[in-house]
Amino acid sequence: MKILKPLLTILLTGMLLSPLYAEKNSVVIGMQLEPPNLDPTGGAAAAIDEVVYSNVYEGLTRFRADGSVTPGLAKSWTVSEDGLVYTFKLQENVKFHNGNDFDASDVKFSIDRARDENSTNAQKGLFKSISSVDVVNSSVVKITLSNPNGGFIRNLAWGDAIILDPETVDSAASEPNGTGPFKFSKWIKGDRVELVKNNDYWGEAIYLEKASFKFISDPTAAFAALMAGDVDAFPVYPAPETLAQFEADPNFNVIVGSTEGETILSTNNKSEKLKDVRIRKAIAHAINRQAIVDGAMFGFGTPIGTHFAPHHPDYVDLTSQSNYDPEKSKALLSEAGASAGLTLSLKLPPPSYARRGGEIIASQLREVGIETKIENLEWAQWLEQVFKGKDYDLTIVSHTEPMDIGIYGNPNYYFQYDSQEFRNLMDALNLETNNQERSKILQNAQKLIADDYVNGYLFQLAKTGVANSKLIGLWENSPTQANDLTGVSWSN
């Protein structure tokens, strides 16, 4: 009996300590918004891709952390001389999570479904140039375009172009069934989505056994969750004001990268008060971008002068064209006959860049004699009133889709910019395959929208993330809306 007691002590101590020594192989990722569904082909919300892109679902090609596009489910491809026929050789021995085999017919199904007239795909423009998708054999797919499209391979990397299993497509919104390294496990609405490792994954094995995405909309709660260790990383952290605190703490890494989020003062170009380009120009000159970056984002963000990401090689810096010049702004207003006073509605969605930025812009516009009526809206109201209803004068929002300058070609888009010249540029861009010519067209497009002062261009949203300092492999930048966890692991 005497020996039993110390033995028991050792045993118990060992049991208590063992979790500390066990290698950690799960991760909890914090996100501010909960996705409305989990089907990236059936919704525009960025939160969908942020959960499933490259984790659960894969496309023929995929974005990497540095923004490059690499093969995904397509092993390799060839393009015909005239740039019209793309032949994709697919990965073999790939299975969907439910056990079904992946083959060329799934590719044809998914792409035909996305480009179908009745499709609810949020980015149908990606598939516009496709004329037909043909199955050559089970591992070769031929896609024929109606006109050459230099950006086609890139288009296929979007979350909206992922490949689904035709059998489970009806339940894709709630129970995603993809080919990725993680399997969907459960979704506790209002709280979290859980993914588990797919042991039959065709590609490179991943480190993590389990990943959860926890939805915390309140910035204060996000701060507390990180501090308490309930969340291991918050890749798009909503409270930039507290980043300095995390920076000073050795337990956390602050990851500052770039995003595709052009934050703009969206302007209703068809509004009676804003039809005149001189008024829009006056607004542009009344805005002090640096004050907004400092005041709303605590210094995180890069001022922009057009709707284009500054880290993109084709970016043209046009910030000086709409520099902060209140005197010029006043002169323009009186020239346009609006010096007597102008009252504009400013409808702000919930993110802090909009709410805080809106207060700063209201104060800056008041300096030049433009009054604004601020109205704070929830996302649902914003989508209804501003995005769909176009019932607004000004709003602030970050456009986070990559390479989305094409939205200016749609006269029915919520800022209602109607320019044949711009549409001609976009048509030319879609036909052009020469890279040099493409970048020239893109630069002209940037200049055109800056010359027309379509919107007030504020700043490029910085990706300010906070992560446990032992967690490695998270994306630094956001080439697309995603939390690709395939390369994430814990260091010791």
Add this chain to the structure above:
Amino acid sequence: MKFPISFILGFFLSLIFFVITMISFFWVPYDVETLNIANRLKEPSFENLLGTDHFGRDIFSMIMIGGQTSLSVALIAVGLGLIFGVPLGLISASLRGSLIDDIIMRGNDLIFAFPSLVIAILITAVFGPSALNAIIAIGIFNIPVFARVTRGAAISIWTLDFISSARIAGKGSFRISLEHILPNILNLLIVQGSIQFSLGILAEAGLSYVGLGVQPPTPSWGRMLADSQTMISFAPNLALFPGITIILAVLGLNLLGDGTRDLIDPRSQDKIK
């Protein structure tokens, strides 16, 4: 005459609140609608008595102007309650036991049955956030409060002998209510008014906190709290000062109401002694 301590304390707290708010109509240390980003998050100092917020605005000036919002919203809301609630209560009392009395009082119960702040949120969410809608939302819930207080007090007066004399003298219910009942329940209404006033301030702060009160750039105490909560770990003065202000204003008005009741009600005065 001995003043109860709660009355003295409440009187002075309320006085400070009124005086500061009144001053703000004519003068504040700094303009609160001009942002000065370079001067943000300053600690309290002689230049900025309570420091500056994340936009470089002077917190003391914001609290002063925020007082205007609180004062006007609460005052008008209480006014609404008095204007509609008191006549309803008087009518109910004069027709006690009748169908009309029942309809009025059950209508009151109906409004009472809803949690007031939740309905206030519903009203402002439906009609859009603005000071006016906040006033209406808070005002509606003051109506049944005053109607009940008025009815209860009025009924007890109706049974008194001098009312019977007035009856015999040929006065109708309307004149009796106006000339005899109302003056005799006025002190009660004043007490209830000051308590409702403090609740109105609290409700306005609550609505602003959830973003349904006055809209920026007009400062309001509730929104100052909401805006500063992510910064509480490194700039506690941003949340602390508006928070303390709300507490003191509400406490002051409550004490004033309680104290006034003690003062005018001889029975509770005995208790104090």
